Amino acid sequence: MRGTGKANVFGMLAHPIEHTKSPGIFNEIFEQSGLDSLMVPLTCRPDDFDTFWAGITAAENIRGLIISVPYKTAVYHKCSGAHDRAARVQSANSVRRQADGTWYADNFDGVGFIDALKAGAHQIAGQRILQVGAGGAGASLAYCLAEAGAAEIRLTDIDTGRAEQLASLVAKAFPGTRIAVGAPDPSGMHMAINATPVGMRASDPLPMDASKLTPDMTVVDIIMEPAKTALLRAAREIGCRVQPGRPMMDFQVQAMSEFFNIERRGAA
Amino acid sequence: MRGTGKANVFGMLAHPIEHTKSPGIFNEIFEQSGLDSLMVPLTCRPDDFDTFWAGITAAENIRGLIISVPYKTAVYHKCSGAHDRAARVQSANSVRRQADGTWYADNFDGVGFIDALKAGAHQIAGQRILQVGAGGAGASLAYCLAEAGAAEIRLTDIDTGRAEQLASLVAKAFPGTRIAVGAPDPSGMHMAINATPVGMRASDPLPMDASKLTPDMTVVDIIMEPAKTALLRAAREIGCRVQPGRPMMDFQVQAMSEFFNIERRGAA
Structure with missing residues (x-):
């Protein structure tokens, strides 16, 4: 009978909201941890966002809230404080209430990604990496790859201007990493990452030129469903090491739990 | 793992909120009914109510939301439609979302009370009733007692003006019931009802003159905690039939479940 008046309430904001599973994941964590806390899905129309947020x-x-598409940037701008990870991409994927009632932003998109790569024993430091996708999640990834010591990042996006802007910002923040906009071609890279939604639908094309993959490469996809995207299947056939998207989410949940100050017992 | 993006979300609004148990009661109903729905406690400061509600x-x-003190009247005035039970007391204790996004109000304070009396085989039609308390809950009760055919209601409140106003409104709506403001004296009555919070604290005085109770009377208390108030204990000693507050809450939950269109399986 969880949900007394003393319960800490959390929300997961997205629009549309129907596809999300995060509130259920957190409710299970709360239950396993013996916490009287609840997370509910919340949605509003973009026109109503200011009213909703107030x-x-x-x-x-x-x-606290977990923030998803299309509200990550709008919520970031409602916050009175932010971790550098959120500030550099002007995007919040998690916010928590501060003592004075205002919100503090963080962004674990890249954190979960890096943690999942590390857990899979995939090296980042010193590596040459192709990253396809310079959108919301892609921006967080590029910063985190550079921060983790990537030697070189080749950035690709269908919106070349967006890719160039991100490359320039990341280069400024992490001058130790060579970063340039290029073709979706993994030739000469140690790692190739899909950071786009291309591959969620069975009819999608491959997000990169898979014919240039070689068995020594690691191929990473941020897509969670399907677990085995066409890109990962092609990579596996070639003999590459592969890293699916789901562990990235699991590590994000762990980072968010710490951010929300949820004391977890037992669970990973 | 309840709480997917498709979950129906409900709230329980009060200020303060810490004492409430309703969200937990509804979450148990949702779980028993196999529903992916959640109810969370919600609170805001009175100054922020308009912003909160928007x-x-x-x-x-x-x-939908369950509404408690001090927001029943304020929420009622935010609704675009209401059941007569809510309209006549200008007070919402439950609201549900309508197809056009606006809110519809109802008030089950009196309904749960009457249902509990009926379930306890306490007659109302034709009876003479002392009711102490003409506040929020008291107003709902007085209307429902008159609606259920009470012959006479003697109404008492520390705020005599409030009692007189309610008596006049109920008399107008239900001219078949004699209703007048009087002393908190059960003499000559079939039933005596405490509709005030007096009795929640051990140090509270009795809400009525218990020395005038006689064994043929029924004594009702709307207080839920303690289950056996000093009034009910005194009444029991005299030999009266007694009716505690908790069943009133249980019947309210049932009425609210129907209002929220929750299909219950198994539970009472």
Whole structure:
């Protein structure tokens, strides 16, 4: 019978919201941890976002939210403080209530990604990496790859201007990493990463030129469903090491739990 | 792992919120019914109520709320439609989302009370009843007692003006019931009801003159905790039939479940 008046309330904001599974994942963590906390999915139309956010802020017992598309940037700009990971991409994927009632932003998109690579014993430091996709998640990844010591990042996006802008920002923040915009061609790279939604649908083309993959490469996909994307299947056939998207989510949940100050017992 | 993006979200609004148990009761009903729905406690400061409510209204997947002190009247006035039970007391204790996104109000304070009396085989029709308390809950009760055919209601409140106003409104709506303001004296009555919070604390005085109770009377207390108030203990000693507050809450939950369109399996 969880959900007394003393419960800490959390939300997961997205629009549309139907596809999300995060509240259930967190409710299971709360239950396993013996916590009287609850997470609910929340949605609003983009036109109503300011009104929605003011109301959520007025709801004093809402302690934190996970933020998804299309509200990561809008929520970031509502926060009075932010971790550098969120500030550099101007994007919040998690916010928590501060003592004065205002919000503090963080962004674990890249954190979960890097943690998952490390857990899979995939090296980043000193590596040459092709990254396809310079959108929301891609921006977080590129910063985190550079931060983790990647030697070189080749950045590709269908929006070349977006890729160039991101490359220039990351290069400025991490001058130790060579970063340049190029073709979706993994030739000469140690690692090739898909950071786009291309591959979620069975009819999608491959996000990169898989014919240039070689068995010594590691291929990473951030897509969670399907678990085995066409890219990962092609890479596996060639003999590459592969890294699916799901562990990235699991590590994000762990990082968010710490951010929300949830004391976990037992669970990974 | 309840709480997918498709979950229906409900809230329980009060200020303060810490004492409430309703969200937990509903979460148990949802779970027993195999529903992917969640109810969370919500609170805001009175100064922030308008902002809060606008935000809740913008949150499209919030399907309904239970409303408690001090927001029953304020929420009623935010609704675009209402059951007569809510309209006559200008007070909402439950609201649900309508197809156009606006709110519909109802009030089950009196309904749960009457249902509990009926379940306890306590007659109302034709009876003379002392009711102490003409506040929020008291107003709902007085209307429902008159509606259920009470012959006479003697109404008492520390705020005599409030008692007189309620008596006049109920008399107008239900001219078949004699209703007048009087002393907290059960003499000559069939039933004596405490509809005040007096009795929640051990140091509280009795809400009525218990020395005038006689064994043929029924004594009712709306207080849930303690289950056996000093009034009910005194009444039991005299030999009266007694009716505690908890069943009133249980019947309210049932009425609210129907209002929220929750299909219950198994549970009472």
